[in-house]
Amino acid sequence: MSSMTQTQTQSRTGTEVLLDVRGVRKVYEGHGRSVEAVRDLTFAVGKGDLVCVVGPSGAGKTTLLKCIAGLLAPTSGEVVLEGRAVNGPPPGMAVVFQEYGRSLFPWMTVRKNVELPLKQKKLPKARREELIHTALDAVGLADVQSAYPWQLSGGMQQRVAIARAIAYEPHILLMDEPFAAVDAQTRADLEDLVRSLWHRLGVTTLFVTHDIDEAVYLGQRVLVLSSSPTVVLDDVTVDLPDERDQLTTRSSSRFAELRGHVFEQIQRAKKHKAAA
Numbered sequence: 001m002s003s004m005t006q007t008q009t010q011s012r013t014g015t016e017v018l019l020d021v022r023g024v025r026k027v028y029e030g031h032g033r034s035v036e037a038v039r040d041l042t043f044a045v046g047k048g049d050l051v052c053v054v055g056p057s058g059a060g061k062t063t064l065l066k067c068i069a070g071l072l073a074p075t076s077g078e079v080v081l082e083g084r085a086v087n088g089p090p091p092g093m094a095v096v097f098q099e100y101g102r103s104l105f106p107w108m109t110v111r112k113n114v115e116l117p118l119k120q121k122k123l124p125k126a127r128r129e130e131l132i133h134t135a136l137d138a139v140g141l142a143d144v145q146s147a148y149p150w151q152l153s154g155g156m157q158q159r160v161a162i163a164r165a166i167a168y169e170p171h172i173l174l175m176d177e178p179f180a181a182v183d184a185q186t187r188a189d190l191e192d193l194v195r196s197l198w199h200r201l202g203v204t205t206l207f208v209t210h211d212i213d214e215a216v217y218l219g220q221r222v223l224v225l226s227s228s229p230t231v232v233l234d235d236v237t238v239d240l241p242d243e244r245d246q247l248t249t250r251s252s253s254r255f256a257e258l259r260g261h262v263f264e265q266i267q268r269a270k271k272h273k274a275a276a
């Protein structure tokens with residue numbers, strides 16, 4: 001059972017805190033060995049913010065996300081969402097995973113896949129229809145709702161997964177390296193889709209990636225994680241103009257400075273780890 005918990009009231013962007021991650025540590029135990037995946041993670045995400053988490057491979061990004069999603073219990077520390085401690089999947093959360101092939105049900109049409117969580121939410125049919133239509137329209141897939149996921153390209157399948165997440169009307173959207181398995185051009189389109197949905201819906205979004213450019217392009221803030229055992233190395237404010245596009249934003253000098261800064265931090269952490 002969730003309990004009401006004292007929470008931070010203001011995020012770094014000055015908005016009301018929605019997600020509060022406090023001193024989260026995760027040690028995996030088993031087969032006679034223990035792995036300290038995450039040592040100490042503390043940060044807050046404000047309501048309506050788009051925050052990216054970037055870190056090297058094996059830094060514990062998925063572990064952190066599973067702790068936030070209530071799929072894994074931290075060894076110590078806690079995750080507080082909307083003032084309540086998370087100790088199971090919270091009702092107002094949707095997650096988009098990297099492996100769209102495994103997260104969509106192949107025997108269900110696109111619309112049935114999007115509808116499933118809405119049925120679990122026990123929404124009436126008319127409301128479900130409205131949400132399915134709006135979400136599929138928003139991701140540009142209104143015309144393939146009767147298709148099966150395996151009839152679609154990887155990028156389209158991931159758009160179905162995004163449609164399913166936004167149709168659910170989550171208070172917070174978690175995305176775990178959602179575009180790692182698609183080609184570069186599709187990836188750029190999907191990044192722009194995330195920015196435009198975020199603008200339109202204002203949903204609080206935590207986007208996890210190992211791609212520094214992607215983190216800087218998408219986020220209002222970038223949390224930089226160290227190598228495992230993981231801590232937050234830096235919390236970078238992305239002071240790029242809010243209107244972003246793949247060409248002008250990525251070729252601006254400020255973008256280059258920010259990505260250089262994040263890159264340097266990650267490289268330093270890797271060297272530090274190697275030396276230790």
Ligand SMILES: Nc1ncnc2c1ncn2[C@@H]1O[C@H](COP(=O)(O)OP(=O)(O)OP(=O)(O)O)[C@@H](O)[C@H]1O
Nearest residue numbers: 028035037056057058059060061062063064210228
């Ligand atoms: N179930 C598990 N049991 C034991 N160790 C685990 C388990 N899951 C993850 N780990 C270890 O925890 C560390 C962090 O893993 P995690 O998958 O969270 O990192 P990541 O940053 O998401 O990696 P990647 O970017 O490669 O997906 C790694 O050393 C990994 O081997």
